[in-house]
Amino acid sequence: MMSETTMPPAVSVHTGEAAKKRMKKRHNAEKRLRAYGIIAISLAALALVALLYNVFARAVSVRTEHYITVAADISKDENDFLKVVKTAAREAFPFASGRTQKREVYGLFSDGAADDMRDAAEAGTLEAGSGIQRRFLLSDSVDLYLRGVFGTLEEREPEGALTLSEDGKTVLLQSTAADFNDALGLVKAGLAQQSERLRREAERQSAGIETLTARLPSLEGPELDDTKAQIEGFKAKRAQLSGQADALDATIMAQGGERLKLTNRMPSFFVRSNDGILKLTEVSSTTALGKPLIPLSGTAAGAWSLLSLDRPEIGRPVKDFQVALVEDLRAKDRIEEVTNWRFFTSSDSTQPEIAGIYGALIGSMWTMLVTFSLAFPIGVMAAIYLEEFAPRNRWTDFIEVNINNLAAVPSIVFGLLGLAVFLHFFGVPRSSPLAGGLVLALMTLPTIIIASRASIRAVPPSIRSAALGLGASKVQTTFHHVLPLAMPGILTGTIIGMAQALGETAPLLMIGMVAFITAVPEGITDSATVLPVQVFNWANASERAFDMRTAAAIAVLLGFLVVMNMIAIILRKRFERRW
Amino acid sequence: MTESSSPLPHAKFRCRGVNVHYGMAQAIKDNDIDIYDKSVTSFIGPSGCGKSTFLRCLNRMNDTIDICRVTGDIRLDGVDIYDTEIDPVQLRARVGMVFQKPNPFPKSIFDNVAYGPRIHGLASNRADLDALVESSLRSAGLWDEVKDRLSSAGTGLSGGQQQRLCIARAIATQPEVLLMDEPCSALDPIATEIVEELITNLGETYCVVIVTHSMQQANRISERTAFFHLGELVEYETTHDIFNTPKDERTIGYVSGRFG
Ligand SMILES: Nc1ncnc2c1ncn2[C@@H]1O[C@H](COP(=O)(O)OP(=O)(O)O)[C@@H](O)[C@H]1O
Numbered sequence: 009m010m011s012e013t014t015m016p017p018a019v020s021v022h023t024g025e026a027a028k029k030r031m032k033k034r035h036n037a038e039k040r041l042r043a044y045g046i047i048a049i050s051l052a053a054l055a056l057v058a059l060l061y062n063v064f065a066r067a068v069s070v071r072t073e074h075y076i077t078v079a080a081d082i083s084k085d086e087n088d089f090l091k092v093v094k095t096a097a098r099e100a101f102p103f104a105s106g107r108t109q110k111r112e113v114y115g116l117f118s119d120g121a122a123d124d125m126r127d128a129a130e131a132g133t134l135e136a137g138s139g140i141q142r143r144f145l146l147s148d149s150v151d152l153y154l155r156g157v158f159g160t161l162e163e164r165e166p167e168g169a170l171t172l173s174e175d176g177k178t179v180l181l182q183s184t185a186a187d188f189n190d191a192l193g194l195v196k197a198g199l200a201q202q203s204e205r206l207r208r209e210a211e212r213q214s215a216g217i218e219t220l221t222a223r224l225p226s227l228e229g230p231e232l233d234d235t236k237a238q239i240e241g242f243k244a245k246r247a248q249l250s251g252q253a254d255a256l257d258a259t260i261m262a263q264g265g266e267r268l269k270l271t272n273r274m275p276s277f278f279v280r281s282n283d284g285i286l287k288l289t290e291v292s293s294t295t296a297l298g299k300p301l302i303p304l305s306g307t308a309a310g311a312w313s314l315l316s317l318d319r320p321e322i323g324r325p326v327k328d329f330q331v332a333l334v335e336d337l338r339a340k341d342r343i344e345e346v347t348n349w350r351f352f353t354s355s356d357s358t359q360p361e362i363a364g365i366y367g368a369l370i371g372s373m374w375t376m377l378v379t380f381s382l383a384f385p386i387g388v389m390a391a392i393y394l395e396e397f398a399p400r401n402r403w404t405d406f407i408e409v410n411i412n413n414l415a416a417v418p419s420i421v422f423g424l425l426g427l428a429v430f431l432h433f434f435g436v437p438r439s440s441p442l443a444g445g446l447v448l449a450l451m452t453l454p455t456i457i458i459a460s461r462a463s464i465r466a467v468p469p470s471i472r473s474a475a476l477g478l479g480a481s482k483v484q485t486t487f488h489h490v491l492p493l494a495m496p497g498i499l500t501g502t503i504i505g506m507a508q509a510l511g512e513t514a515p516l517l518m519i520g521m522v523a524f525i526t527a528v529p530e531g532i533t534d535s536a537t538v539l540p541v542q543v544f545n546w547a548n549a550s551e552r553a554f555d556m557r558t559a560a561a562i563a564v565l566l567g568f569l570v571v572m573n574m575i576a577i578i579l580r581k582r583f584e585r586r587w
Numbered sequence: 588m589t590e591s592s593s594p595l596p597h598a599k600f601r602c603r604g605v606n607v608h609y610g611m612a613q614a615i616k617d618n619d620i621d622i623y624d625k626s627v628t629s630f631i632g633p634s635g636c637g638k639s640t641f642l643r644c645l646n647r648m649n650d651t652i653d654i655c656r657v658t659g660d661i662r663l664d665g666v667d668i669y670d671t672e673i674d675p676v677q678l679r680a681r682v683g684m685v686f687q688k689p690n691p692f693p694k695s696i697f698d699n700v701a702y703g704p705r706i707h708g709l710a711s712n713r714a715d716l717d718a719l720v721e722s723s724l725r726s727a728g729l730w731d732e733v734k735d736r737l738s739s740a741g742t743g744l745s746g747g748q749q750q751r752l753c754i755a756r757a758i759a760t761q762p763e764v765l766l767m768d769e770p771c772s773a774l775d776p777i778a779t780e781i782v783e784e785l786i787t788n789l790g791e792t793y794c795v796v797i798v799t800h801s802m803q804q805a806n807r808i809s810e811r812t813a814f815f816h817l818g819e820l821v822e823y824e825t826t827h828d829i830f831n832t833p834k835d836e837r838t839i840g841y842v843s844g845r846f847g
């Protein structure tokens with residue numbers, strides 16, 4: 009015992025300073041790795057959140073649609089509903105004069121309004137009769153205007169009292185306070201910008217004059233004369249530009265009650281008074297000239313308000329007359345925002361406000377059904393054959409290499425193959441879910457085969473021995489024991505393949521699924537489109553209103569994916585229930 | 588090979604000139620052996636000498652190994668089991684097997700035992716099946732331990748219980764022969780004792796062939812012992828004779844613990 013306490017502590021290579029240093033290095037390396045991992049995951053999560061936010065923030069607008077209520081006459085056996093809508097529009101706004109205004113009135117209504125009535129008539133729920141107040145779907149641009157896409161409309165209580173006096177077709181407005189200063193300021197700012205532009209242009213002329221003058225000494229003969237003439241031209245242009253700028257500046261600075269013109273490149277100003285709406289065309293600080301868009305009931309002094317829309321008329325499809333109509337109706341509570349079921353129950357359309365996702369959703373379902381019912385059994389059977397039954401030889405090696413290569417083939421190539429083989433050779437109907445499903449099944453097969461083989465291979469051999477030792481045949485062993493144990497892995501592979509197929513666009517374009525199809529496919533041979541192609545089409549459409557529908561279609565696509573994944577997870581849990 | 592002095596029971600397996608090759612390598616060299624019914628026969632020998640390989644010849648499990656080639660004459664009750672007429676699947680129903688590592692199916696205890704009877708159609712109704720499962724579990728000495736949890740996982744049992752479950756599963760198929768490849772090597776001494784007792788009991792009704800690396804085990808449970816060395820069947824005698832009066836140099840060396 010004594011000797012033990014007096015003996016010096018044994019120094020091993022694993023204690024001591026050097027060892028401590030090594031340990032520390034190892035710990036640091038571990039910490040670093042963990043930090044990298046956390047950073048990577050955070051970045052991925054951030055990207056995902058940004059993506060989802062971007063999609064859903066835009067998609068929520070599809071939640072509602074806007075209707076207008078006006079009276080319309082419908083006879084018992086009406087069949088021209090477009091005319092009904094047109095007549096109703098005309099009668100609702102009898103003051104619209106001239107082709108432009110009439111067209112703008114019709115432009116408030118969606119083509120879907122007539123469709124709705126036709127559907128109602130077919131369903132026998134359309135109430136015939138005259139003078140009945142009915143709801144009409146508003147057009148996509150008005151819908152967007154109501155969502156504030158084309159600028160924000162501000163309504164302001166003025167300070168002064170207003171006197172109106174008719175002056176031919178226009179109305180002169182006079183306020184006791186400087187209520188039009190805002191508008192005037194904007195006009196002046198617009199003019200100032202214009203004047204600045206002119207001066208910049210004039211400066212460019214000066215620069216040109218300078219360079220040409222510097223070149224003069226080295227020139228002679230006709231060239232010299234030409235250049236001199238050019239300089240003179242520049243000078244004249246400069247004088248003209250500066251003159252214009254000066255004139256503008258003078259206008260801006262003028263203190264007198266001179267009214268300045270509002271153009272369609274400036275924000276629009278309206279005055280609401282006497283049940284009508286005036287559009288201001290000229291303003292000074294206390295007076296303005298207005299054009300009645302909604303006729304006034306008189307010129308009595310009374311309550312009035314000022315409206316302004318910051319987006320210039322030239323930059324929006326909803327014109328000032330339409331804005332006035334909509335604002336008038338809105339004030340009268342005749343514009344309604346209701347839940348939009350149409351998006352989920354109708355198919356594609358050239359009119360964004362009546363375009364829906366239903367057709368594409370059903371198309372995707374049929375296509376996925378075809379893909380799954382081909383790729384899953386064939387893929388799993390191929391994997392079983394290759395893993396459990398096929399002899400290992402040059403042929404099976406060759407097949408294995410080819411399957412692995414197929415997984416790396418760009419999807420558009422499968423589209424070409426589908427076009428050549430399925431459509432041209434076998435005559436599968438173009439644009440049909442059958443054709444799409446076949447192509448996508450080809451594309452998905454390698455993924456399913458590879459995943460299935462890996463998970464079949466992972467089943468412990470002892471299970472096979474146990475079954476064979478009991479006198480189970482190879483097929484019984486495979487189907488009773490190996491396959492159930494491999495199923496979770498197989499399902500994982502299948503869902504990866506199916507998710508890929510669901511989001512695939514390129515090969516489907518090749519076989520015509522990009523066609524504009526408004527009918528809901530009733531089977532796998534009908535013409536159809538699918539969700540990603542619908543997204544692609546809408547994203548390419550020029551109408552602004554397709555923006556939010558594109559986002560909503562993406563959301564539906566993601567939802568479809570989630571549902572598909574969920575089914576797979578539930579199935580997998582079933583099989584994973586370990587004993 | 589010398590004839591045993593005691594009156595011979597029926598020879599279940601009669602093997603003559605058995606050779607086994609794995610690819611080019613020869614694992615079993617020209618072996619002759621008779622394995623008797625209603626008794627326990629042990630195969631002993633240093634590891635890699637071909638005990639398992641030979642055992643697998645008896646139920647044609649070697650067929651599942653691609654590179655394995657078996658030649659020679661192996662007869663079960665006088666019928667060549669390598670005859671083209673013979674279906675190895677049916678043969679394996681007659682010659683059951685228990686493996687070194689317990690390998691219950693990841694299913695319930697009941698389903699484990701019922702699997703053989705089901706695929707061979709041995710029970711015509713649920714009551715028959717229940718009875719068969721119960722008797723098999725009883726024979727394997729497991730019934731009392733699991734009778735209340737037949738529907739729980741077979742893989743949830745302890746190692747020894749799992750191995751007895753595998754034995755019960757093999758018995759449920761109602762085989763004539765039971766092959767066991769080191770059935771106790773993954774078990775603790777207590778579980779081993781239980782399984783050994785079980786094997787001794789099974790030897791009264793079945794033809795049991797057991798591979799073991801434990802000479803004491805062979806001594807305890809078997810009536811006959813075969814000693815293999817480098818693929819050769821060196822000596823095949825009653826267990827008593829092998830351990831007490833071995834004749835071959837190699838056997839003497841092995842049983843006295845000089846090599847192995
Ligand atoms: N599946 C196999 N493939 C190739 N060689 C094998 C295989 N199984 C066994 N062998 C070879 O056969 C010989 C006998 O093996 P085995 O029968 O397992 O011996 P034991 O069970 O007596 O330890 C060994 O040399 C081994 O390497």
Ligand SMILES: [Mg+2]
Binds near residue numbers: 640
């Ligand atoms: Mg062995």
